[in-house]
Ligand SMILES: Nc1nc2c(ncn2[C@@H]2O[C@H](COP(=O)(O)OP(=O)(O)OP(=O)(O)O)[C@@H](O)[C@H]2O)c(=O)[nH]1
C-alpha cells in the first residue's frame with residue numbers, strides 16, 4: 001500500500017469509528033476561554049476541587065471548582081495547574097469550572113490496592129519527595145525508604161530523607177546507607193524548630209510521605225502553624241484516622257518563615273492515606289536513568305539485562321572491575337532495584 005493510500009485508509013477508519021455526530025471544524029466547536037484564570041489545585045474532595053488562584057495574592061483563600069465538560073474523564077489531582085472560568089469569586093456557594101489542565105512536569109503515583117485496583121496519580125508538578133522516617137519508635141524500615149526513593153526518581157522528583165525523632169536515636173547508621181546514593185538528608189525533633197527542614201523546602205513543592213507514627217503531622221504542624229494536622233490520632237485497628245487526615249492536601253508554607261515574597265516560600269503536600277507507590281511498571285532501565293554515572297557502562301549490557309547482582313553478563317560488574325564506576329553506586333542501584341517488587345506489609 002502506498003503511503004497516501006494508507007493515510008486515506010486511516011482517515012476512513014476514523015470516520016467509521018465516530019459516525020454519530022457530524023464533526024464541525026474544531027476551532028469553531030471549542031470556546032476560546034480567553035477570560036480563564038490560572039490556579040493550582042490544593043485539594044480534591046468528592047468531585048469538588050479547592051483551587052488557589054495565581055493572581056489572588058491578597059486573598060489566599062482557595063475557590064471551589066468542578067471539572068468541566070472538555071476534560072472528559074481526565075482526573076484532576078492535587079498540584080495540577082489548571083485554568084478556570086465561571087464564578088471565580090470564591091464567595092460562599094460559588095462554583096468555578098476547570099476547563100484545562102496544564103501539562104504536568106512530574107507525576108507521583110500510588111500503588112493499586114484491594115479497594116482501588118487502578119494505579120493512580122496522586123500529586124502532579126511536585127519537585128521534591130520528602131521521605132519521612134523516624135529514627136526510633138517506630139524503627140526506620142529501610143525497604144520502605146528505598147521504595148520511596150525509587151518512586152521519587154521515577155516520578156522525576158528529587159528525594160529528601162527527613163529523619164524524625166532525633167531526640168531518641170542517632171541518624172549516623174541510617175545516613176551511612178544512603179551516602180552512596182547521594183540522597184540529601186535532614187533531621188528533625190519535635191522539641192526544636194525545624195529550621196533545617198524549612199530551608200530545604202523553600203521555594204519548592206514538596207510531597208511528604210511516610211508510614212503512620214513517624215511524626216509527619218507533628219512536622220507539618222510545626223512548618224505550617226494552623227495546619228491543624230491530627231497527631232497520634234490513628235485508629236490502630238483500621239489503620240485510619242479521621243476522614244480529614246486521610247486526604248491529600250497541599251499547604252502553603254508561611255512566607256515570613258523563609259523571608260521570601262508571596263509564593264516563593266514553597267508548598268508542602270501531605271499524603272496521609274498513601275501507603276505505597278506504584279512501582280509495578282518500573283523496569284530496570286527506568287531506574288537506571290536516575291543513575292547517570294552508570295548509564296554509559298550499562299550500555300554494554302546484553303539487551304534486556306536486568307542488571308541484578310546475580311546476572312553474570314551484566315556489564316556493570318565489568319565496569320566496577322575496571323574502575324570505570326564505583327562499586328558502592330552499583331550496590332546502591334541494585335539495592336533500589338531489589339526494593340521494587342512489593343513485599344507483604346509494605
Ligand atoms: N520522641 C519524639 N516523639 C515524637 C516526635 N515527633 C512526633 N512524635 C510523637 O510520635 C507520635 C506520632 O506522631 P504524629 O505526628 O502523629 O505521626 P504521623 O506520622 O503523623 O502519624 P499518623 O498521624 O499516624 O499518620 C506522636 O505521639 C508524637 O507526639 C519527636 O521528634 N520525638
Ligand SMILES: [Zn+2]
Pocket residue numbers: 298301302305306307308313314315316
Ligand atoms: Zn546489566
